[in-house]
Amino acid sequence: MTAVAVAGVGIHPFGRFDATVTEMGGHAVKAALTEAGIRNGGFQAAFCGAAYAGVAAGHKVLGALGLTGMPILDVEAGCASGAAALLLGAQAIWAGQYDTVLAYGIEKMPKGIIRSSFFEPWREEAGLAATPSYFALRAQRLMRESGVTKQHLAEVVVKNRANGAHNPDAMFRKPVTAEDVLASRVVCEPLHLWMLCSPNEGAAAVVLRRADLAGPGAVRLTGIALRSHLPGAVLGEATPMAGLVDDDFPSPTALAATDAYEQAGVAPADLDVVECQDTDAARELLSYEELGLCPRGDAAKLFDEGATQMGGRVPVNPSGGLLSKGEPLGASALGQVVELVRQLRGDAGPRQVDGPRVALAHVVGRGANAAVSILAR
Template sequence: MAGTAYIIGVGMTRFEKPETRDWQYWDMAKEAGGAALADAGIGYDAVEQVPVGYCYQASTAGQRAVYELGLTGVPVYNVNNNCATGSTALMMARQFVASGLNDCVLALGFEKMKRGALGAGADGGARGGATDVGGASSPVARHYGVMAAAHGFEMTPPTAQIFGNAAREHMARHGTTAEQLAMVGAKNHRHSAHNPYAQFRDVYTVEEILAARTVHRPLTKLQCSPTSDGAAAAVVVSERFVRAHGLAARAVEIAGQAMTTDTEESFATGSCIDVVGAPMSRAAARRAYEASGLGIEDVDVIELHDCFSINELLTYEALGMCAEGESGKLVADGATTYGGRWVVNPSGGLISKGHPLGATGLAQAAELVWQLRGTAGERQVPGARVGLAHNIGLGGAAVVTLLRR
């Protein structure tokens, strides 16, 4: 890309249990999008294009949501990339700006979900569930087919099952323990206690997490992300726009960004670790580091896709934070919380902050912008200058974004 893109405004709603509040998806979008515009100090009339991410609503729901912000006739793009939808919308906004096509783009993501575990059926397909695992009708049938061949298929939520089986593989290969998996949940619940936007703000001990209801062994309920309602947004602009409007004080640079999809490596080994996205995450991280000139050693704060506790451990390895098999020790040593080498998921992550699919990636960006501006309040990471966001969806897509202040 010829130019540099900056985030000058972010906003989000509180993430909530579905049906908690009597609102529609366009109400969420108005709240989050309006907050992002207010944070940027601009009006909607400055926005030239709007990529809008969601998985559960009907076609052109993006337009219906954006119309609450203004009726200016600008192009609206409806984006669906499973759990990586929000970061995909952000990446589109960056591409529009960095290419020189636009000076100001609003990336918006939202989701209004149903209560209960995500799994089979039409709605479950939004996050990777299969109506008939292995059936041709499911876009992720190949992924679940790999799991079924190695582990069989049980009557537990499909996404918990495929990630739970990845955890079993990691435990068998590397000696990772159930306690180390629970430490991820304990850390992220502890972090969320200071996040007013988080769906859950309760703190749990490792013992309480291990004693919670098992969803799919070894994963318990407190190690699994919930269904959530919510929205998030970011205003992405060019350097020219920053200068013209005197916005340097609030601008955060998108220093590098990359998206990858599945390759043969995802399926060739027959491993759930690979089929849930570890190869994609490694490749996306490598490309983002190359694009930015930064490495994991430069990063201070990380928001990553902890849809299940095992995925946080897998992502440590994919990002180069530790060698393969050493992620359990990394979390046990306190390297990924306050006082450690990095602070991972200061927001509480998906496990505790919540996971409205279309909003998740943009909420990660919002948290990092607040951290890099030094405005994150009680959860502020001291001296944070570089942040990394990792967002992944089965089917598949992995997006890694590096932000720099």
């Protein structure tokens, strides 16, 4: 099987803008194509991740750039939509179908709590569809089972916002203190407003190419997996109405990570840098355990050791994470890939991790959809 390399990346900053989702997508796609040195005809298929952008949103982006004619697949997989687009692109190259493909993700979210057609209207009416309330229950269980305190939740925000201060593509670029975080209003105990990421707008794009056609030293996509949930857990991104009294169901994130590690031939100990889904501060800590960065129950310990800080053993969210960037659903996964490609190339400027060789990107959300991508140089 031929290897897959990243030939170019591009991003439209994440935040709030006057631009349309089509314009933001075009900005990111143009940047990625320019980096890859290709124009019209330079890629044979395109895969666009989006959840709220409407019918054939990916077609509109490429149509506005005069880049149509090839198959364009619009892909929805909740918070993992961009990763699903990347997966399809990689698979097409691995299958030998194409030499070069474009994966991009776009979104322009409404403000406030994400309204999701995933929930039946009665469930919204009954108050059983408030997304942060599910995050809060998960945070509370993590506090009970993994030694996590409210102070840890605040410190995760402090870490990511400090990293995000160096990221010109992030929405929030002002460092915060734990006191600031704990002074923000309680949305759902134990989660305060600043512990939750903001749905917002943005776009990101990645050009994939057969590694033997890419330049020497190009970053490679060595593993990518998308998994759904196994039934049984009451908490988790599938958000069922009930679950079983059993705490041993593997999470969709753990399933995707296992697949991706096997594909890439690496173990968690090999990772030099990680971008993970910090929808809320507790979600980042839970991801440490689900991705195998530490044993189950040790999230607080790993954080206390400083392992996930810049300069630590495995810095997590050097971009600032979703807590700094915000979360444009279709674009967030590819935004992580853009960051990690820059990190692996040594192009991350003031937020550069020291000499990374293996990197992991993780998203998880509604569906459930969990995706893990592994990049290496």
